[in-house]
Amino acid sequence: MKQSRKSFPVFIGIAILLLLVILLENLSAFIPNLPQVFQPTSPLFTVLKKAAVYSLVAVSMNLLNGFTGLFSLGQAGFMLLGAYTYAILMVPAVQKEQVYYLFGGCAFDFSLLDMFEGIFGSGGAGGAIAMILACLIALILAGCVAGFFSYLIGIPVLRLKSDYLAIATLGFAEILRAIFQWQKLGKVTNGANMIKGFPTFSNFNITNGSGETVLRLSTFVPFLISALCILVIVLLINSSYGRAFKSIRDDEIAAEAMGVSLFKHKMMSFVISSFFAGVGGALFAMYVANAQAKAFTSVMTYEILLIVVIGGIGSVSGSVIATFLYVACSEWWLRFLDSEQYLGSFQVPLLRNGFRMVVFSIVIMVIVLFFSQGIMGNREINIGGLLKKISKRSERRS
Amino acid sequence: MEYVISVLLSGISVGGQYALIAIGYTLVYGILRLINFAHGDVFMVAGLMGIYFTATMPFSVSIPLVLILTVVLGFTIERAAYKPLRSAPRMSVMISAIGVSYLLQNTATYITGGQPMTYPVIPFLSDTVNVAGTQTKWVVIVTPFLVLLLVFALTMLINRTKVGMAMRAVSKDFETSRLMGIKINSVISVTFIIGSALAAVGSVLFFTNYPAITPTAGAMPGLKAFVAAVFGGIGSIPGAVIGAFLIGICETIIKGLPSAWDVSVFSDAFTFALLIIILIFKPQGLFGEAATDKV
Numbered sequence: 045m046k047q048s049r050k051s052f053p054v055f056i057g058i059a060i061l062l063l064l065v066i067l068l069e070n071l072s073a074f075i076p077n078l079p080q081v082f083q084p085t086s087p088l089f090t091v092l093k094k095a096a097v098y099s100l101v102a103v104s105m106n107l108l109n110g111f112t113g114l115f116s117l118g119q120a121g122f123m124l125l126g127a128y129t130y131a132i133l134m135v136p137a138v139q140k141e142q143v144y145y146l147f148g149g150c151a152f153d154f155s156l157l158d159m160f161e162g163i164f165g166s167g168g169a170g171g172a173i174a175m176i177l178a179c180l181i182a183l184i185l186a187g188c189v190a191g192f193f194s195y196l197i198g199i200p201v202l203r204l205k206s207d208y209l210a211i212a213t214l215g216f217a218e219i220l221r222a223i224f225q226w227q228k229l230g231k232v233t234n235g236a237n238m239i240k241g242f243p244t245f246s247n248f249n250i251t252n253g254s255g256e257t258v259l260r261l262s263t264f265v266p267f268l269i270s271a272l273c274i275l276v277i278v279l280l281i282n283s284s285y286g287r288a289f290k291s292i293r294d295d296e297i298a299a300e301a302m303g304v305s306l307f308k309h310k311m312m313s314f315v316i317s318s319f320f321a322g323v324g325g326a327l328f329a330m331y332v333a334n335a336q337a338k339a340f341t342s343v344m345t346y347e348i349l350l351i352v353v354i355g356g357i358g359s360v361s362g363s364v365i366a367t368f369l370y371v372a373c374s375e376w377w378l379r380f381l382d383s384e385q386y387l388g389s390f391q392v393p394l395l396r397n398g399f400r401m402v403v404f405s406i407v408i409m410v411i412v413l414f415f416s417q418g419i420m421g422n423r424e425i426n427i428g429g430l431l432k433k434i435s436k437r438s439e440r441r442s
Numbered sequence: 443m444e445y446v447i448s449v450l451l452s453g454i455s456v457g458g459q460y461a462l463i464a465i466g467y468t469l470v471y472g473i474l475r476l477i478n479f480a481h482g483d484v485f486m487v488a489g490l491m492g493i494y495f496t497a498t499m500p501f502s503v504s505i506p507l508v509l510i511l512t513v514v515l516g517f518t519i520e521r522a523a524y525k526p527l528r529s530a531p532r533m534s535v536m537i538s539a540i541g542v543s544y545l546l547q548n549t550a551t552y553i554t555g556g557q558p559m560t561y562p563v564i565p566f567l568s569d570t571v572n573v574a575g576t577q578t579k580w581v582v583i584v585t586p587f588l589v590l591l592l593v594f595a596l597t598m599l600i601n602r603t604k605v606g607m608a609m610r611a612v613s614k615d616f617e618t619s620r621l622m623g624i625k626i627n628s629v630i631s632v633t634f635i636i637g638s639a640l641a642a643v644g645s646v647l648f649f650t651n652y653p654a655i656t657p658t659a660g661a662m663p664g665l666k667a668f669v670a671a672v673f674g675g676i677g678s679i680p681g682a683v684i685g686a687f688l689i690g691i692c693e694t695i696i697k698g699l700p701s702a703w704d705v706s707v708f709s710d711a712f713t714f715a716l717l718i719i720i721l722i723f724k725p726q727g728l729f730g731e732a733a734t735d736k737v
Contacts, residue, residue, distance in 0.1 A: 115533055200722045207477050207536060211668065212721055215714025218665075222711035227704050342661070343547075346540050353537050398552035405545035412541045413526055416534055 058271050065267050069260045087376040089263050093245060094375065096266035097331050099367035101324035102351045103274050103360050104317045110358035111281055112313040113293030115210045117345050121217025122318040123325030124340035125193055126186035128224060130326035131239040131335035132232065133182045139241035144234055151231035156182050157243065175243060183326050190322025191315045198314045202307065214342055224337040238336035245330050266327055273320050278360055280316065289313050350408050355418050362420030374404060448576040449698040455582040457690025458589035462644030463667035464682040465596065466637025472613040472677035473633050475532060479539040480519055482664015483546035484638055488512040488645035489561065489655045490550055496562040509642045516638025517631055525627065550657035558654035567650050581650045592640065593683050605632055613677060662710060669717040675730025684728065689713055
């Protein structure tokens with residue numbers, strides 16, 4: 045009972061957040077002549093979409109690094125698996141010839157989207173249902189494939205100690221990247237070329253008969269999926285399994301002595317984290333509208349790791365906040381550092397292409413060295429507590 | 443036959459270049475228990491410095507300058523990014539190392555503008571030579587001998603000098619050696635200095651044989667050198683050298699296989715597969731000591 049009362053404000057908070065996203069996205073349709081920021085083409089929405097995707101991956105990495113104490117650097121590899129699973133399952137059969145033109149078509153003509161469109165029809169409400177179902181199943185399968193491979197690789201590598209585990213998972217991600225770029229598998233993975241033509245976020249915008257967008261949902265969809273997945277991870281962390289994970293993080297030997305099966309729980313954390321990294325990878329493919337092995341390098345893993353560190357290792361809400369800050373800074377707010385700027389007639393020195401990333405990495409180093417707790421440390425934002433505080437304050441005032 | 447010789451020759455030389463980087467990893471890991479992710483990027487920065495300095499200065503000045511500045515860089519990184527975290531958990535130091543690597547790569551992108559830079563032609567090293575009917579560069583021949591010479595000097599340093607003894611003591615037991623009056627910080631600095639100097643030598647040899655340097659050019663050789671260090675048993679210098687030669691040779695063999703099989707994309711993946719295999723079957727590596735956990 046206590047648990048449900050505690051989590052109730054969280055659900056309300058998430059629901060309000062999702063509603064706000066829909067509102068924000070459609071603001072420009074209702075109120076004309078808004079500033080450029082609210083137009084659908086504004087960087088605001090790019091940032092929101094990317095951050096929604098990345099926050100899921102960051103939280104999944106935090107589950108492993110922050111809550112179970114397993115230092116894994118394989119996140120990009122599992123994202124790659126998820127992205128490719130989603131892409132291969134979702135490219136419509138009519139598109140396949142064109143996408144795989146270098147290899148003379150795809151090895152299998154199956155597409156989830158076609159299957160469901162065959163059942164529900166491809167237009168109107170039937171098309172919408174087909175689209176949603178196909179996407180949902182493809183996302184879950186993307187997670188499952190990533191989870192399955194993480195199980196296979198977990199059997200040997202989870203026995204390793206911290207830094208060896210890091211380098212082994214990093215290596216595994218590199219192996220996956222090489223396999224997916226292999227020309228011999230071109231009929232499935234399209235070799236080193238990108239797979240495109242599958243439904244992306246913008247396909248979720250509701251259009252009327254003449255093709256005009258009635259209701260934009262392209263930012264709402266990644267938010268919804270990420271929020272659901274993060275919610276599941278939070279529930280897991282708060283369960284008895286989550287407590288077992290934390291006990292492993294704090295002291296393996298003590299945990300084992302208390303009857304926590306080390307291998308079982310490590311494996312569980314690893315597979316679940318990879319599952320959500322896979323879903324995150326699929327969302328990433330939807331975000332960039334293509335799937336290409338080249339994108340999922342170890343730099344991506346480092347980026348996500350740094351986000352987790354900035355947010356605070358061991359804090360889910362910290363990871364989410366840090367993701368939004370990180371993505372907003374790198375994609376939008378610090379963009380001006382990359383081009384020449386003038387204060388009056390004075391040209392600000394140093395500003396040139398690439399300077400943004402230098403500033404960025406210095407900031408990250410400062411955080412790593414001097415604020416090793418990150419934004420949140422290992423605390424969480426407590427919506428219920430916040431509400432209570434606010435209501436108390438207003439009571440006092442009246 | 444000629445083809446086989448040329449593949450083997452270049453394999454040995456690539457292996458030698460990896461060995462020079464791998465020693466830096468293995469020394470640092472032996473003492474700090476830290477995978478110095480930034481080491482590969484120090485190697486890349488040394489390469490870039492080589493390009494910029496040789497453009498304006500004669501080789502007799504620029505190459506020693508590259509060596510000195512790389513050493514300064516390695517020293518600074520240790521003092522600025524690792525020393526403040528001496529008492530922090532190992533994971534934080536590793537994250538700091540990743541942060542440094544990110545910083546070096548981004549700074550290199552900023553300075554070069556992200557363009558691949560071609561390495562200068564160094565007289566003698568870049569000249570071609572005829573070995574058993576195959577044309578190669580002198581660097582290919584020189585590398586293994588130079589590596590062996592440097593490794594010999596290094597083992598002498600570690601086994602015969604006072605600093606070397608201190609390094610061995612610190613790698614055995616951090617706390618006790620501190621109690622014995624060893625200045626931990628200066629020993630660690632010496633380790634980083636040696637590692638960076640060898641990486642600088644490695645960069646001159648490696649990039650002479652390489653078309654261009656990009657800001658990420660250091661990451662992959664760095665990781666491979668680390669795998670070599672793990673393969674040979676981390677903390678062991680001969681192990682790292684043997685591991686590096688083995689990986690270099692295997693990699694060039696895979697690259698040299700008939701193009702119809704199209705397996706050259708796996709030349710990097712092979713290294714990591716080797717890593718996972720060695721970690722499963724012999725986690726302490728070829729010459730490493732088995733670690734025991736005290737409860």
